[in-house]
Amino acid sequence: MAVGIVINRLVLVVAYFAGAAVVSSWLDDVPPEIASKLDSGSNATARFATDYGGVTRAANPAAVFHPSTADDIAALLRFAYCAESPFPVAARGNGHSVRGQALAPGGVAIDMAALGGGRRRINVSSAGMYVDAGGEQLWIDVLEAALRQGLSPQSWTDYLYLTVGGTLSNAGISGQAFRHGPQISNVYELDVVTGKGEMITCSSESDRDLFYGVLGGLGQLGVITRARIALRPAPARVRWLRLFYTDLGDLTRDQEFLISLPETTGFDYVEGQVLLSHQRVGNSTFYSKQDVDSINRLKGELNIIYFLEGALYYDSPSIADQKIEDLLKQLNFVPGFVFSNDVTYLEFLNRVHNEIQKLNSRDDDDSSSTAPLHPWLNLFLPKSGVRDFEAGILQNINLTGLILLYPLNKNRWNDIMTATVPNEEVFYTVGFLWTATVEDWGTFDALNNEILGFCDQHGIEVKQYLPHYTSKLDWARHFGSDKWEKFAQLKRRYDPKALLSPGQQIFN
Ligand SMILES: Cc1cc2nc3c(=O)[nH]c(=O)nc-3n(C[C@H](O)[C@H](O)[C@H](O)COP(=O)(O)OP(=O)(O)OC[C@H]3O[C@@H](n4cnc5c(N)ncnc54)[C@H](O)[C@@H]3O)c2cc1C
Missing domain, CATH: 3.30.43.10 (Uridine Diphospho-n-acetylenolpyruvylglucosamine Reductase, domain 2)
Incomplete structure (x- = not known):
């Protein structure tokens, strides 16, 4: 191997x-x-x-x-x-x-x-409830500009130092996507430069083939130079919770229940993580020292534990208290193992960056540290495959790393777009976000291949998110025959010489 x-x-x-x-x-x-x-x-x-x-x-x-x-x-x-x-x-x-x-x-x-000579190309329209953002803009800057007017996009990525054009070329997902869809479902209009050098403004009404093709289109049809993104009023604060589980069935039942609830009664954000064997909760900005000790006692000799991460946006503390009390009564986490923080909306959305800053400040003391490698594997796993995936994969991993696991609703995705997801109403995002070194990244990569091989052998029809394939056959299989044919047609129309984003290794 x-x-x-x-x-x-x-x-x-x-x-x-x-x-x-x-x-x-x-x-x-x-x-x-x-x-x-x-x-x-x-x-x-x-x-x-x-x-x-x-x-x-x-x-x-x-x-x-x-x-x-x-x-x-x-x-x-x-x-x-x-x-x-x-x-x-x-x-x-x-x-x-x-x-x-x-x-x-x-x-x-x-x-x-x-682009723009470093000037922020971000214009918020509070009358239109949208923001026009340059394709090169970072989501953190889009957020801060919208917040200045009391507004916010509704669908996010976990990490905000990614560009508008980069995430819209994939999908852009986080714990809000179960309700609002991925970021690509929240776009009104795009300016695109095609592979022939044409500049086209497209939307669901004008040049719609290009519009839907570019969303999740892996940079193959054109360069996004502006996106018009939907806004809504921003909440002031967030109750951010982590609930622990020792059984995957309990976790997924609760996650699926939560993503079925309407906005009036449910969380605004739902994710989850897997803590593998040998893994312990370390210091983080989220837990107190006491929390860490008690979670690690729960972990004890257990092979795997899980946590559900939920967040409730609020303006009125008393309404938030009541909503959370009602929700917690209906969930099946290990009694007593609920931990919470109360943060501003900006602190919540920027949580991954804050955590990375904290880790980096520790690494600064270690002069021997070199840039880590990230041989990540991100999958969309159909709900019907979760049990087999747990027994065949999660229970047997003897490496350590960050693993995300949370469900999404397919009805929030628009299948006309190029982005591709499994053919089941509920599917899970599983992110193996490995951190490796030059010496050991191959071990993680071998495990990724084993995971993909296991799914193949057991008929679990996963789709890669942020996909990486090197043969046309694999790409065609990834998209499925109809979507592949349509994508190839769009490519012939908008980038006939296959100039754009060769690193995706699709048409070149
Ligand atoms: C720490 C970290 C956290 C992440 N968290 C999430 C997450 O929570 N959710 C999620 O969905 N993803 C997440 N991602 C993945 C991320 O969305 C993708 O890797 C995305 O492509 C990165 O954006 P970028 O701006 O760096 O794009 P790049 O890596 O620079 O580009 C990605 C692709 O898009 C093309 N491209 C870039 N800009 C444009 C443009 N303007 N027009 C057309 N094509 C373009 C490129 O040619 C390339 O093919 C994360 C990645 C990292 C490293």
Whole structure:
């Protein structure tokens, strides 16, 4: 198994280098208005040769493009499209992919952060209840701008230092998606630059094929330069709870109950995590020292325990108290094992960043630490497969890492969009968010492959989220024949020379 993985990785890197040799000659023919925004220095290009995952190290792009406006991106793409040897182009949001999806070996990486010259391109309309945000904008900045007007988008990711264009190219999910759908279900309109360099404003009413194709479209049809996102009034504060379970059946029953409730009586956010064997709760911003001791006593010799994470947004403390009391009475967590925090809405949504800051401040004392690798695997697991998945996978993992497990409602997803989910009304997000080193990441990757193999063998029809495949056959299987055919048609129409986001390895 391990040898196979090393070979696969070499094949990937070699393929990327081969591509680089073919395309680099175009650099000499670039017109001055584009050339002035290109940087082909090795300091610039090396930064764009890897990503947050750190496991894919492709060839550098031939150049990094620093656009000031969407017109600059259109000019670059028109040039790439008409060039004698068309070259690949990838929008790079915040580079938080984990499998090289935003890389452009031998081509051009668009440094999206340069758009607007660093100016925040975020306009909130309180009359229209929407925000227009540049594709390069970070969600934390969108949130802060909306909050200044007492408003907020309703669907989030757990971590907010991701770009609008990057998450809308995938789906954008967190504990609010069971009710409001993924972020792609909360978009009114997009400005897109296609692979031919056309600039198109699209919505459910105008150029709808492009609109729905780009949402979850893995950067294949165009570069998102603006998104109009739905807003609603922001709550002031959040009651944030963690309830512990020793039985998966109890956890999932409660999670599924909670995601079936209407807004008036239920939580506003529902997630969950798995604590594997050998894993203990460590210090975090969430627990007191006493909480940590008591949870670790519960864990004792148990192989696995779980917690459900819920959050209730509120403006009136007494109404929140009553709602939580009513909800807790209906849940089946281990008696006494409920822990809560009361935080501002911003603190809640920015919780992962705050936690990372805290960890990093500890790591600062450790001069030996190097950047960790993140060979993550994210799956959408149909509800019918959860039991087998637990018995076959979760009970047998002897590695340690962060594992998310929470259900979503399929009726909050729009199947016209490119994003693909399992064909059951309720499906689970399972995120294996491993942290590894250069020496041991292959062990995690081997486990990921075993997990996928197990699902295959047992007929559990998982879909990868933030998918990573390297063959057309696997991509076709991922999308299913109808969706694949439609996606390929859209690709032929909007990016016929397959220039965009080559790191996804779909059409190139
Ligand atoms: C710490 C961390 C936490 C995360 N938490 C969540 C989470 O809770 N929920 C969730 O859904 N995801 C989560 N993700 C995954 C994240 O949503 C994706 O990795 C996303 O692609 C990262 O956004 P980015 O802006 O860094 O995009 P990049 O990695 O830069 O790009 C991703 C892909 O989108 C393309 N792209 C980028 N910008 C544009 C654009 N403007 N137009 C068209 N295509 C574009 C790129 O070419 C590439 O193919 C997390 C990732 C990390 C590292």
